[in-house]
Amino acid sequence: MRTGSEPATARSALRARFWLSLWGLVWAIFGTAAFALTGRPGWAAACAVLWLVATVDLAVVLRRLRQGPHYQPGRSIPPYRPPTA
Template sequence: MRTGNEPATARSALRLRFWLSVWGLLWAAFGTVAFALVGRPGWAVACGVLFLVVTFDLGTVLRRLHQGPHWQPGRNVPPYEPDHGGTGR
């Protein structure tokens, strides 16, 4: 059931994002090495840049996983209700 506060209560699938980042990291590293060996420097650089982006994303995911249930609540934690009043802070 939609309540209208989904953006405030959304939960990220960090473990899935972790494994997808690991998969992307492996392929980007493989692509960098493979393209460098066959003499395609443009593609090797593109894969190297992708490797750096995926490494940064993997670090972000690991940091958020280690922050605990405040950032990644479990199934037993109900969704948070949005703040309907106050000073807007």
């Protein structure tokens, strides 16, 4: 709900999140391979879980980036009054 206190040009940092997720994905793949090759199955499994989390996060970020900008009310539309409880 708009209260009028949010910035007029607020944008999500999806591109930064994309690059951070990609960086985490690369390191998780590297960690999984390195720990698997050195015979550390516990650490390899932990890195594999991080690999899964980074992949899901990357998919969510890409989906939101492809959706494009959504409608935001302009300056001519007054903010909504907060609900009174």
